[in-house]
Amino acid sequence: MASFMYAARIPNINNARAKLFIMRIFGVNIPDNKRIEISLTYLYGVGPAVSKKALVAAKIEASKKAKDLTADEVLRVQNFLETTYPVEGELRQLIKRNIGRLKDLGTYRGNRHARRLPARGQRTRTNSRTVRGNVRKTAGSGKRKVDLK
Numbered sequence: 001m002a003s004f005m006y007a008a009r010i011p012n013i014n015n016a017r018a019k020l021f022i023m024r025i026f027g028v029n030i031p032d033n034k035r036i037e038i039s040l041t042y043l044y045g046v047g048p049a050v051s052k053k054a055l056v057a058a059k060i061e062a063s064k065k066a067k068d069l070t071a072d073e074v075l076r077v078q079n080f081l082e083t084t085y086p087v088e089g090e091l092r093q094l095i096k097r098n099i100g101r102l103k104d105l106g107t108y109r110g111n112r113h114a115r116r117l118p119a120r121g122q123r124t125r126t127n128s129r130t131v132r133g134n135v136r137k138t139a140g141s142g143k144r145k146v147d148l149k
Contacts, residue, residue: 023067025074025081026088034066035063037062040054045088045091046085050081054081054084117132
């Protein structure tokens with residue numbers, strides 16, 4: 001795997017009086033004040049279902065706060081996620097490769113991705129304005145505002 005995948009606890013420099021630590025998994029800050037079940041969903045590719053599976057496999061209570069985890073528990077969760085699911089950078093590379101393959105093959109979906117248009121059948125006549133740059137092609141009502149003096 002990649003060398004950036006590690007679990008560490010670094011001190012929070014914003015609040016020096018309180019001895020808070022931020023847990024990092026795969027280079028992502030995990031919030032300490034939330035339940036670990038919710039905190040794990042801050043990782044790209046980990047939703048509620050995968051988070052529950054990881055906690056069951058690591059034998060950790062879902063109601064436990066992230067700050068209460070030991071280093072051993074953090075490593076167990078990280079090892080489960082690393083071996084079972086593609087997360088963070090690995091998942092992003094996988095998705096990018098799949099889209100690149102569609103573009104190389106010249107498929108309809110690949111062409112839609114290349115043109116930065118919706119690829120799943122959504123309408124583009126009235127929606128997807130943000131994708132197209134918010135271009136409005138109609139002139140409005142046709143009435144001009146009269147300057148009052």
